[in-house]
Amino acid sequence: MKLSFSKNGQAMPEKTVELPQSAFEKIEGTEVYWLGNASILINSRGTIILIDPILDSFDMPLLIDMPIKSSEIPKVDALLISHIDNDHLSFETLNNIKAVTQEFHAPAHVADVMIEEGFETQEHAVGNVFKVNDITIKTTPTRHNWQNQMPKYQYREWKEEEYVGYWLETPDGSIWLPSDSQLLQSHLEMPQPDMILFDFSDNDWHITYEGAIKEANTYPEADLLCIHWGSIDAATWNTFNGNPADLVNDVVNPKRVHALNVGGSLTLKRKQQN
Template sequence: MSITFSKTGQAMPEKTVKLDTSAFDTISGTEVYWLGNSSLLINSRGTIILIDPILDSFDMPLLIDMPIASRDIPRVDALLISHIDNDHLAFDTLENIKGQTKSFHAPAYVADVMKEKGFVTQEHAVGEVFEVNGIKIKPTPTKHNWQSEKEKYNFREWKEEEYVGYWIETLDGTIWLPSDSRLLPEHLEMDNPDLIFFDFSDNEWHIGYDNALLEAKTYPKADLVCIHWGSIDAFDWAVFNGNPDKLREDVVNPERVHDLAVGGKLRLTKK
């Protein structure tokens, strides 16, 4: 996909691909969709997994159109939340798909907040494997408790275990979402994933660009689906200003970099 640019110079995807309900049909393999910023959809042989969906009432201006209205989502087998930040957890969206969602999953604290809002949520710790229709899912460690450095948020202790990534094993291959995180030693010691939802944000509480290249080099065959870029209208926030074309210039095996359109999909293949 070719990159376009906003008036203030932010790299952004081309026109949004609108999703219809066929994206939720039973299929023969596994397909992943980027829904903008960090919102993700996985259809694995008809099992639908949503991760950090935000399709309504975003609290910052957007560069993109949404690929589907949350009320039009017909069904979800599991909805996973990685952490509490507003660009990953939106209760307007969750409320609109609550009736169509079979199960909600989140780390400590986030699960409690969701329960307080009326969502029956299963809490999972790092390393705890759970299954959804035979798909094995394991939360992975992160370090993203940036609130601990801000006086505004000192009303509680923000613990690392309240922020997670997800390791997802399907019949068609393994998907890894490291999520928002500084690079940890564990991130370079994983089994080889077939696909990484790849945050390459150059930010001190994210992986940082050079460390993103190191992570990609560690797993040289994994498809890299770019996330956390081209969606939020914030030219002066490095965390929203990744450029997949720049990534392709620097990464090992650049042909595996996928800068999907919002609503675009990629078929999962074993490497």
Template sequence: MRHIAYSEAGQAMPAQTVALENEAFEAIDGTKVYWLGNASILINSRGTILLIDPILDSFDMPLLIDMSVDSKTIPKVDALLISHIDNDHLSFETLENCKNVTKSYHAPAHVADVMIDQGFEAIEHAVGSSFTVGDIKITTTPTRHNWQNEMEKYKYREWKEEEYVGFWIETLDGTIWLPSDSQLLPEHLEMPQADMILFDFSDNDWHITYEGAIKEANTYPNSDLLCIHWGSIDAPTWNTFNGDPNDLVKDVINPNRVHALNVGEALDLVKK
């Protein structure tokens, strides 16, 4: 796959970082989905800008990538979506740096409260609820990723399943589904077929597992698979971050729909 390189430790990583220019935020005729590294996503749907789980500053683990955009230079965000509280999905420094240009914040239970405490007026959304941003309809989808309950360090509270969500995004140009970090749930195999899946294929028990990822991918054999949660964090022995998109090509139906982008690169949303 042309956009994949390998680190000295053998970890799959994007070949390069492409600088994100201001035109990525301007009005366009269709919908483009940009991968900003790890699980960070920018969607431009006819000029409406969604920023999902942006980690653009001071990440607390060593990286394999450079950032494609300085968070202080982002010109507009119509809605900033946070799927859950993990530090590879929620950066308050990034949120602060683009606060003056962000119109709204959306997050699940508990996460919204934490964001409000930090000065960001987040709107809380229950699992299965819907909201609109311009012409876009967004519905939260169920996940299971409350791994903190297994760790003594985090047992100062109960981490509830509904504090972690995915997003089903309906645009004028098609549908995008972010299952988010999650164990594979029966509901994940009963969705309508999305035109694009923001695809975590981490072989980790609190993620989908590789076997689960193949099952999910082949349940929706025509969905474009934009690979996320890979090649960004220098962790060759940590299966949460070290998936290889070349493996997917061998195992999924219609392998030409597997897209491993460079950081800062976009994939056009196409109705199937």
């Protein structure tokens, strides 16, 4: 694990790796790319899934460079949005890839907002199952409706079902994005995933660090691809300032902790017990 540190001591990736056009071509297995913060690209045998992509106009200062210009993305089979927060949903990025994206998927309310912005979006309740080519995707529950506690956002009721995670069954194994969420009991009762897109933010509206360790050790064989760290310049903001090196001391089988460079990838490997 190679890390760098900001001038304020925030752990961050060593560098950004430029994402090549070959990342979108047909391949034999499944590669999972970290695009910074919570943005993920999955290439499963040529099927391209983007999750919460933000490659343009972050409204917060960044520690990283983007691995690709959104306008250079050649194809997207399905784009998944987990929730409406501005570090997960960028309409500038979506507009730049709209012409090459086959499908848009989002939970309640988020889908309505996306439709209003001109994106034909399929809405999914928690527990819904849908397919993208040979990938089966199921939405999983989260609890992240923090806006209800903030007077600025109390112009509506923010419902728990407007935030989802995603479970993806690919030909090469399972990938689970619990997404931004408090730890739920159901998060400890999932099938054994092969890879977790792992938020370990020590924040009360995220999983908390203690909760992250509990989740990780419930699934001791799953690869942990760290997200939601080292990207936004916020050394005093626990939502974004986790250090993946801490996980090595606390999780079972620490070699499965992966702190990628931005633009780096991890090969999905099916675990034998599955």
